[in-house]
Amino acid sequence: MANEPITEPATSLEVDTDFEAGQDNVQVLGLDIHNPVFFISAVVIVAFVILTLMFGQTATDFFAWLRPAMTNTFDWPLLLAGNLFVLFALLLVVTPLGSIRLGGIDARPDFGYLAWFSMLFAAGMGIGLMFFGVSEPLSHYASSIGGVVVENGARTDWAPLAGAAGDAEAARLNAMAATIFHWGAHPWAIYAVVGLALAFFSYNRGLPLTLRSAFYPLLGERIWGWPGHIIDTLAVFATLFGLATSLGFGAEQALSGLNFLFGVPITGTAKVVLILFITAIALGSVVAGLDAGVKRLSELNMILALLLLGFIFIAGPTAVIATGILDNTVAYVKEILPLSNPFGREDTNFMQGWTAFYWAWWISWSPFVGMFIARVSRGRTVREFITCVLIVPTVVSIIWMSTFGGSAINQVIAQGNEAVKDAPQAVMLFEMLRAYPMTQIASFIGIVLVMVFFVTSSDSGSLVIDTITAGGIPNPPVAQRVFWATFEGVVAIVLLIGGGLGALQAAAVTTGVPFALLLVIMIWSVYKGLSEEHRFLKNN
Template identity: 80%
Template sequence: MSDTDTTTTLEPSSDFEVGQDNIQVMGLDVHNPVFFVSAVIIVGFVILTLMFGEASSAFFSWLRPALTNMFDWPLLMAGNVFVLFSLALVVTPLGNIRLGGVDAAPDYTYMGWFAMLFAAGMGIGLMFFGVSEPLSHYASSFGGAVVENGVRTDWAPLAGAAGDADASRANAMAATIFHWGLHPWAIYAVVALALSFFSYNRGLPLTLRSAFYPLLGERVWGWPGHVIDTLAVFATLFGLATSLGFGAEQAIAGLNFLFGIEITGTSKIILILLITAVALCSVVAGLDAGVKRLSEINMVLAFVLMGFVLIAGPTMFIVSGVFENTVAYVKEIIPLSNPFGREDTNFMQGWTAFYWAWWISWSPFVGMFIARVSRGRTVREFITCVILVPTVVSIIWMSTFGGAAIDQVINQGNEVVANSDQAVMLFEMLKSYPMTQIASFIGIVLVIVFFVTSSDSGSLVIDTITAGGKVDAPVAQRVFWATFEGIVAIVLLIGGGLGALQAAAVATGVPFAALLLLMIWSTYKGLMEEHRLLKQV
């Protein structure tokens, strides 16, 4: 049975053609009006933020806590729905459906595929939060929830005994893994699966509007579709700018730690400009020569750095921690996911709600990128690899870096690493090990290359959306978006620092969460129709 054998009532009309609404402007192949509306609004945002710097800073400082306070429980509930839907597909007959048709073969090996998943999904975040988040939770109620007679007397989600170092470590690591495990990757998987299925099995363009065809029909080619794609552009750009801001903060902190380069607003701007220039070179090189090659290099460097920490650090402490942390994560995932009856508002709003909004804002970018490289996989293989494999890697990564940092606090009395700025915590931890300069330099290179691959991949995705789903649009368009990704990151850093970047991600992630919930229903309808047809063959 070939792709052309699967004509259903869910397919577009026969006169549909990818990019049919595109127009040629100055050598660009753009989708009207998505490109122009997105570009004009983003350019206007940059100008207004620069013009009203103090007002912008105050606004962004207010925006993030206001949104996370208001939408904390809807975001947590949405995250749970994404996980349950994804896992359900693995154990149902729908998992047998192959993306691209029964005869489709994968375009990439498992190694190349995993490398691109790892680099695109959350590389900068793992570097930035690998040390800082476990230490933050260890210093909070997770590191010493009060338990009397076996009953928890406060509402910290995890039950740890005050003064019990092992329980405190496991609690802190479980809370950390919760933010980097099943939930974020389920968000990515939902978007990537929808895009893959409707593009490869239904012949629709590789853009967000296509995932809503079963619900909207031919209206996806009109204003409803334009609105969906425009929201996807904003979510991608601001979610990506947040990650680039984190990367710039950590890279400049590392350069200061290693070479004494002064940390100023100007140095951050120069660094972002230089890395964006490198990203532009990768953009011109193309997907296989650019992103794929850099992703594989980055994966090797990441495992080298993690192996170094494992060997040079408290090896048995880390190894035993991997198993203990995994058990704690599995045991506590339901309490951590519960948005009701909780008084630990800092964890739910300051951490989880922000993370879920950030991952959701990233989902068009990561989801479309995963879809681009996942043709030929079955739904079951796709979900298993996209969710479970990265979750395992995240557990090992966080247990290694977070465990090593907590060991320095518990057993070595290293208060410096615990009290340092988040961006420099990784380098302060590495200071206690041999070959500090080499390890720190590898860490800086990792952050920079993650920055490059994220910028390159993000420009590829935004370009595809604004070109109406065309995957071979002119390189000049990707150059345009890669440039503006860097500019938006710079403007937000000027207009309020990391808080402004986080506020922008949350502001785009909240409305996009509603779209993703509708996307689940649309994807289910499409997969059920495909399953029915396959049974008839």
């Protein structure tokens, strides 16, 4: 017995497979290409760009029809899918599966909490929070205060709170509950589950960091064949078009801010130039790498966001905002069940025009955000991962929306500022800041913040797409990330030219709907994988 070798106890149940990430890759012009995912994705996207430019007005009309057609048809399946993600995430927190550590029992986090939260915040919703932080609460407020609108016998406004019609305070709570619902637990549950799946199967099972790996408990070795290729290709399309939507919002708002401050004309050419300029900056961040690029820019984002948030809180109606944070949280918790109910709804405008679009957008973004947070979350337990990714950003969203949206609504109620309510969505933030001291400085910080969010989204998005198309290898070539970062900008430009923000939203919804079904199936796969891991650790 004394001469027997000492063996270390297993720390995780690794997959027994001969596959190695990148083993079937093709080397072309310095690129490490996963055949056929890279080729299919690149060819289809290039064809999409060419056809959109060729057909001009026809493409514009098609995109204008496509988005409402998709959200009207698939509204209840999207809402149901969102609910499943929230329930599954909460299940993981309260069950023994939450004790599993990503990377094995000896793994420790690569990043501290501050850097980790900064990257989560920057990658997850940065541009969206800037674009919709003022505009969405004001939009819901205007609908609620106006009362119930009936078209063709159907109610089109959402007004679940009694007395909302004509009641400013009820309408305010109505608006904030609805807004926080779209930016709270539901989207972050989607990101958390996808990120957990990618991190667990990569760090604990030794599989490539790509979406196909999350289906190993269901598909087994078939993930290396065409079923896996199809999953990864869909992930590329969803990520690219979801990201292009965010970049389009960012370009619209940044240009509106430049027009507000400096009189820069809002034209199609100006939008193209702005996207090219910011994409060029993103390429510099791509070349710098994850630590020197995204990490530093994310921390800069966090500092600028806190500065702007603190300025609005202090210089604005501080007491109203502070009490509003609590009131809005209570309203959100109270209304989350009726808001998330996918059946028997009469509020078609809110359900289809807002919620279904958001859920499809979040789902299309989930490979991007999920893989990015998986890359920076090794060493966290499942419980810590889910809690931080689900709860902390939700709290931040409540504070952000209550500060920006609450301040804007207060300007309408207390000061009679109808201009902020009637302004275009991309201008509402700057119109609100007009009532503050140091308007130009605050507006300039807002513009810079949007641009830096643009850069971090493009950089981290190209990292994700590059990883998928390179077969999940940990450090794909920089040239390949440059390729995808460039294409993200090109797709955003083409969609803006071919139909504006409506075309961008249509593309995100169209890829998000089929991807939702795939991710719902993935929930069962993740549960099976975590259960097997828990049994293994318990018996060893």
